[in-house]
Amino acid sequence: MLSTAIENPEARPPSGPVTVNAGSTAEGETTGFEPKMSARGVNFYYGPKRALKDISLDLPPRMVTAIIGPSGCGKSTFIRLLNRMNDLVPDARLEGEILLDGFDINRPACDAADLRKRVGMVFQKPNPFPKTIFENVAYGPEVNGLRDRLALEERVENSLRRAALWDEVKDRLRESALGLSGGQQQRLCIARCLAVEPEVLLFDEPCASLDPISTAKIEELILDLRRQYTIAIVTHNMQQAARVSDRTAFFLMGEIIEVGPTGRIFKAPRDRRTEDYITGRFG
Amino acid sequence: MNTTKEKLIKLLFAAAAFSSLALLAGIIIVLFREALPVFSFVSPLAFLGGESWYPTAEPPEFGVWPLIAASAWVTGIALVICVPLGVGSALYLHELAGPRQRAALKPVIEVLASIPSIIYGFFGMTVMAPFMQEAFGLPIGLCALTAGVILGVMATPTVASIAEDALGYVPRSFREASFALGANRWETLVKVIVPAAGSGISTAVILGMSRAIGETMTVLMVAGGAAVVPSSVFDPVRPMTAAIAAEMGEAAVGGEHYHALFAIALALFLVTFVFNIAAELISRRYRLKLGLAR
Numbered sequence: 001m002l003s004t005a006i007e008n009p010e011a012r013p014p015s016g017p018v019t020v021n022a023g024s025t026a027e028g029e030t031t032g033f034e035p036k037m038s039a040r041g042v043n044f045y046y047g048p049k050r051a052l053k054d055i056s057l058d059l060p061p062r063m064v065t066a067i068i069g070p071s072g073c074g075k076s077t078f079i080r081l082l083n084r085m086n087d088l089v090p091d092a093r094l095e096g097e098i099l100l101d102g103f104d105i106n107r108p109a110c111d112a113a114d115l116r117k118r119v120g121m122v123f124q125k126p127n128p129f130p131k132t133i134f135e136n137v138a139y140g141p142e143v144n145g146l147r148d149r150l151a152l153e154e155r156v157e158n159s160l161r162r163a164a165l166w167d168e169v170k171d172r173l174r175e176s177a178l179g180l181s182g183g184q185q186q187r188l189c190i191a192r193c194l195a196v197e198p199e200v201l202l203f204d205e206p207c208a209s210l211d212p213i214s215t216a217k218i219e220e221l222i223l224d225l226r227r228q229y230t231i232a233i234v235t236h237n238m239q240q241a242a243r244v245s246d247r248t249a250f251f252l253m254g255e256i257i258e259v260g261p262t263g264r265i266f267k268a269p270r271d272r273r274t275e276d277y278i279t280g281r282f283g
Numbered sequence: 284m285n286t287t288k289e290k291l292i293k294l295l296f297a298a299a300a301f302s303s304l305a306l307l308a309g310i311i312i313v314l315f316r317e318a319l320p321v322f323s324f325v326s327p328l329a330f331l332g333g334e335s336w337y338p339t340a341e342p343p344e345f346g347v348w349p350l351i352a353a354s355a356w357v358t359g360i361a362l363v364i365c366v367p368l369g370v371g372s373a374l375y376l377h378e379l380a381g382p383r384q385r386a387a388l389k390p391v392i393e394v395l396a397s398i399p400s401i402i403y404g405f406f407g408m409t410v411m412a413p414f415m416q417e418a419f420g421l422p423i424g425l426c427a428l429t430a431g432v433i434l435g436v437m438a439t440p441t442v443a444s445i446a447e448d449a450l451g452y453v454p455r456s457f458r459e460a461s462f463a464l465g466a467n468r469w470e471t472l473v474k475v476i477v478p479a480a481g482s483g484i485s486t487a488v489i490l491g492m493s494r495a496i497g498e499t500m501t502v503l504m505v506a507g508g509a510a511v512v513p514s515s516v517f518d519p520v521r522p523m524t525a526a527i528a529a530e531m532g533e534a535a536v537g538g539e540h541y542h543a544l545f546a547i548a549l550a551l552f553l554v555t556f557v558f559n560i561a562a563e564l565i566s567r568r569y570r571l572k573l574g575l576a577r
């Protein structure tokens with residue numbers, strides 16, 4: 001892979017890429033990679049309320065990082081910082097840095113729309129547009145300037161295939177996306193996201209509103225995608241985190257309590273609170 | 284004991300609810316009964332298509348085309364004014380105005396909607412008409428354009444507030460999805476929000492239109508009153524509502540003129556009825572489309 005400095009020669013921030021802690025977590029467990037994204041000393045405030053406290057977390061490339069924790073602990077807040085969705089929240093304030101390939105995504109030169117093309121997001125509730133299936137997937141490439149009809153059709157087909165939805169919808173591309181089942185809608189949202197060709201995928205409880213069969217399909221899909229993309233998934237389903245993720249971070253009341261390889265976190269949590277949470281003693 | 288009382292109360296409420304139905308039925312019956320005799324002395328074609336409206340001449344002529352054309356012109360001009368103004372204000376209020384501006388502007392729009400039409404009429408007669416006369420060098424400022432502009436201004440708050448509601452129904456999640464795909468605010472507005480609110484906005488326009496076409500007092504005051512098929516927007520005109528209001532007093536009850544005016548009223552009723560049904564159907568389909576209703 002090309003180094004960041006070559007990709008963004010003009011975008012080098014005054015401090016340069018932050019590499020001091022690259023490849024290691026707050027606990028010092030190395031991942032062996034320079035992180036694709038990382039948060040450094042992040043505090044986030046909704047008005048006076050501090051929702052995130054001194055969060056430092058790396059997303060290693062081409063791995064799935066699960067974020068678990070009881071509801072209200074700041075999981076969504078955190079993941080939405082990674083593609084600057086919280087820019088839309090009035091009176092919110094961020095301290096600290098969030099880096100993509102070593103560059104601060106909140107630096108003035110970084111355009112939020114451009115960032116979101118590289119860092120896609122799938123939401124808790126499937127949210128297809130009230131348009132046709134084709135238009136839904138074509139929307140992202142279109143707003144990003146892809147006009148050529150054939151290329152667009154190809155992009156739509158590829159994205160639907162990668163989201164394991166093509167066979168189910170190939171004969172009804174011109175029908176409303178709202179006619180799909182909830183699970184299909186969520187896979188459509190994933191396809192729509194893939195169509196923009198992002199590098200990072202963020203999932204915020206993507207299965208929260210789905211039945212077990214649809215959930216299994218989404219999990220399978222995430223396992224399929226994980227070697228091509230850097231993925232972060234918020235879930236409050238511990239089995240899901242165990243099944244799909246390489247690394248797990250446990251959030252509690254806006255803080256990271258523990259982060260490490262998923263197997264280790266579930267088998268041998270080091271913090272009492274992590275253990276209490278994964279054994280179902282609270283939350 | 285208790286149940287008889289309950290039954291009685293239930294009956295009373297039912298009566299209240301059904302009385303509006305009865306009223307509607309009554310209005311329709313009277314309209315038809317008083318309107319249909321018109322066709323005993325003038326054929327439907329001569330009535331709707333006739334270009335001479337001389338109801339008190341000897342012999343009288345009952346061609347309502349000049350009145351229909353006047354209503355159409357005035358309503359058309361009103362639409363040209365109220366659609367961009369109303370939809371524009373809705374978009375501004377919903378998308379661009381900050382919370383403070385919105386808090387200030389929304390009540391203003393609602394007050395505009397509640398001003399009695401005679402006040403718009405006064406404004407039209409004393410300010411707008413002289414201005415038009417001056418600006419375009421007209422012999423008289425009371426004309427189709429003046430009436431249309433005033434009606435358009437009157438219908439704007441209706442269009443704005445219904446269109447704003449329609450935009451408000453568009454779920455936040457569509458906006459988030461669009462932003463998350465790298466679209467900017469403008470693309471999101473044009474490609475997602477407005478299409479999603481599209482049928483709601485059409486409903487707003489249709490209701491604004493039905494408001495304009497049924498408005499009486501203002502057109503009576505500012506349209507000029509000439510029952511002639513207009514050939515330019517500067518011609519004085521007499522829309523259907525103005526004709527009914529102005530002439531009903533002098534028409535002998537049960538006479539030909541009287542029945543002809545009722546026939547005009549029936550036509551108006553049918554037109555606004557169709558508009559309202561259309562608006563209702565469109566908005567129902569729209570809520571369905573957004574998954575807001577089953």
Ligand SMILES: Nc1ncnc2c1ncn2[C@@H]1O[C@H](COP(=O)(O)OP(=O)(O)O)[C@@H](O)[C@H]1O
Pocket residue numbers: 046049051069070071072073074075076077078089
């Ligand atoms: N837009 C907002 N404005 C104010 N407070 C918010 C907003 N969104 C979330 N919060 C608060 O921030 C905290 C973390 O919320 P969230 O990140 O949604 O938690 P989670 O996704 O882990 O359930 C909660 O206490 C929540 O009430």
Ligand SMILES: [Mg+2]
Pocket residue numbers: 075076077205
């Ligand atoms: Mg959440």
